[in-house]
Structure formats: structure tokens, C-alpha cells
Amino acid sequence: MKVWAVANQKGGVGKTTTSIALAGLLADAGKRVVVVDLDPHGSMTSYFGHDPDTLEHSNFDLFLHQGNVPQGLPASLLLPTSHENIFLLPSSTALATLERQSPGQNGLGLVIAKSLAQLWEKFDHAIIDSPPLLGVLMVNALAASQQLVIPVQTEFLAVKGLERMVSTLNMVNRSRKQPLPYTIVPTLFDRRTQASLSTLRVLRNAYPEHLWQAYVPVDTRLRDASRAGLTPSQFDGNSRGVIAYRALLKHLLSHHKQSFDFSSKAAIFASFKKLHPILKEKYFLSPGEDEDDAYESSQMTILIANPHGIFGVYSLREVFEFQKFWAIGSGREFALGAMFAHYSGAATAADVARMGVQAGAEFDTGSALPLTLYSHELQVD
Numbered sequence: 001m002k003v004w005a006v007a008n009q010k011g012g013v014g015k016t017t018t019s020i021a022l023a024g025l026l027a028d029a030g031k032r033v034v035v036v037d038l039d040p041h042g043s044m045t046s047y048f049g050h051d052p053d054t055l056e057h058s059n060f061d062l063f064l065h066q067g068n069v070p071q072g073l074p075a076s077l078l079l080p081t082s083h084e085n086i087f088l089l090p091s092s093t094a095l096a097t098l099e100r101q102s103p104g105q106n107g108l109g110l111v112i113a114k115s116l117a118q119l120w121e122k123f124d125h126a127i128i129d130s131p132p133l134l135g136v137l138m139v140n141a142l143a144a145s146q147q148l149v150i151p152v153q154t155e156f157l158a159v160k161g162l163e164r165m166v167s168t169l170n171m172v173n174r175s176r177k178q179p180l181p182y183t184i185v186p187t188l189f190d191r192r193t194q195a196s197l198s199t200l201r202v203l204r205n206a207y208p209e210h211l212w213q214a215y216v217p218v219d220t221r222l223r224d225a226s227r228a229g230l231t232p233s234q235f236d237g238n239s240r241g242v243i244a245y246r247a248l249l250k251h252l253l254s255h256h257k258q259s260f261d262f263s264s265k266a267a268i269f270a271s272f273k274k275l276h277p278i279l280k281e282k283y284f285l286s287p288g289e290d291e292d293d294a295y296e297s298s299q300m301t302i303l304i305a306n307p308h309g310i311f312g313v314y315s316l317r318e319v320f321e322f323q324k325f326w327a328i329g330s331g332r333e334f335a336l337g338a339m340f341a342h343y344s345g346a347a348t349a350a351d352v353a354r355m356g357v358q359a360g361a362e363f364d365t366g367s368a369l370p371l372t373l374y375s376h377e378l379q380v381d
Helices: 015-028 043-047 059-063 073-077 093-101 108-118 136-144 156-173 194-206 220-228 240-254 265-283 332-345 349-363
Strands: 002-006 033-037 086-089 125-129 147-153 182-187 302-306 309-313 319-322
Touching (some): 002 015, 015 086, 015 125, 015 147, 015 182, 015 220, 033 043, 059 073, 059 093, 073 108, 093 136, 125 136, 136 156, 156 194, 182 194, 182 240, 220 240, 332 349
Parallel strands (some): 033 086, 033 125
Antiparallel strands (some): 302 309
16 A cells, blocks of 8 residues: 655645545546545545534544554444545544643554554555644654655745645654655646746745646636535546646656555565565575475565564565564464463563573473573664
């Protein structure tokens, strides 16, 4: 799944229109798309005919479990839209209360990432419509996304909003292993006004590396599409706005680098499917273990421990998720049993590991002491 966030710390710049236009064009091409409305105003939700003031269930439900996301909850919240290939994770006005509730609660910044991980195999693309304010909702959007789209209205005040957005992004990137790539998209461009022309020049001079060199013009057909509840390309595929968004989509797809995601079992499996041919072709991996085996081996057993969980990846790309501890080897059953028994009473992670290894060595004939124990503190990115 490709995950894009559409964000700006200034409202009225075309975030929702951009999100829906891109989603519509992807859906027209046969892609399965989930759109995520994280704006408490619920513009995207209203666009598709749902009332954010009266919805009984919404994205707000995802934040009610201390940073965890119950299995199946994101799928249960999906709503249909006017396009058969687009489904909506709706907003509600209750999202506005999250900022007051979030202080003191850990783990809320990854709720949307965890939710999309559950939908990984159901959709090809996810597009997140972010709120215009820096807070837990925008942090969720940026943490979940692989690419950021920043629409900027071609007028002076919007440029000031862009400066704040880029500053926020730089702050977020300092805590990421890889900086989040972003594309600045000039919107609501009117070549008849000096304000639009001069603002476009400012953007091209100030952000040459990140600016999409074209622009989305003012187009009343975009407004008409929203009134009809249809994606812009459904409403009028030949309008000036849709033609511009089609060019933008081509640009974004061409700049979307192949990424490896390790946030869930499904994402890890997909990443290792992409990694396997690279290892074969570029690093001379010999994948054969047995002539009669129908599957190619990666010749690796890998432990992945990150803020999303503990995952074991085995040579035939089986992926297992472990909630609290992991073990490998002939004595793993004894080790897992001992760690489970001592987990709640152990003072440190090292104590849990020591109990596991000692049990494996005691009861498995293929395992033996002495034991060398290494402790490593994980950095949360």
C-alpha cells in the first residue's frame, strides 16, 4: 500500500479537493483506495454524503484504546463513497476533543499507522486528509505516510502557512530514520491576478527542489463536483482542474520510491517479497535448499523489533508476530514457556531472556550453557 498525506497548517488551500481528486484518478485506474478524514471539520466526510455531526462511529473510535487498535476495528469503520473503488474512514466532530484528552497518553501518535497496517492487503493506496493544526492528528498523518503533498494557494498568506508547515516537517523528520519526502502543489491559481503570478514566482525561487512545476487552476467544475458528491474525474474528466490533477498524479507516482515497510505482518511479508528478487539478482543469493521444495529460501531468519511489535521472519518468508518475547532454535518451546511464566514478575527484559535461555538449555538436548546475554535499548523513531 502506498500512503500519502495531504497537509498544510493553513485551511482553505485545497487539501480536501486535492485528496479526493487524486483518490478518484487512482480509483478510475482500477486501484483500491481508502481515504482517511482526520480533519474534525469533516469536509471529506461531508463531500461523500455522510454527516460528521451525527455519525455514531468514526476515526475517533480508533483513539479510544490507549494507542492500541483492536483487530478488525478499522475495517468495521469503512463507509462507501460515490466511487466503487474508494472507501472512507470518516471523521466526526468528536476528533476535536482529542487534543484535550491526549496529554499523558502514550502511543497515540501511531494509531493511524497501526490502523492502516490492518488494511494493508485490502487497498493499494491510502490518502490522508489532515487537519490544518499541528497536534496529535497531524502527527498521526505524518507518521503513517510515505509521501507528503502540501497544497498551497497562490496568495501571500498561504506562503506564510507553507513556511510553518515546512518547519513542522523538519521537526518531525529529526525523529524519523528517513526524512519524509514532500511535494508542494500550487493550487487555486488564477493567471489573471498579479497575486497568483507573483506567489508562483516566490514558490519557484524558494522551493525549487520540492515544488511541482505546474499548478492547479481555479476551476468551478471542482466546486460543482463537490456539490454532486462525485470525484472531480467522475463529474468531468476533461475539466482544467482534473487535467492538472492527472499530471500531478503522474508526477507523484514517478517520484514514489520503492519502500520497505516493517509496521505489520502484512507489510513485512510484502517488503520481503520485494526484497527477495533484489537479493537474488544483485547479491548472488542462492535460494535453493532442496531440489524438491517448491519455495525459494531467503537463507535468513530475522528478528524485527520496533515500536509496532516483535516479528520473526523465517527463510520461506513466513512472518510471525510476538507480543512480548521471541525465541528461536530447537529449545524455543521451553524458552517461550519459561518467559511466559516469569514475564509478569521479572524486573527487567534481561531477566526474562535469561529465564528463557536457561529453560531451553535445561530441557532441550540440542541446547546448552554457558550463556552470554546482550541488552540493547531500542530507539523509537
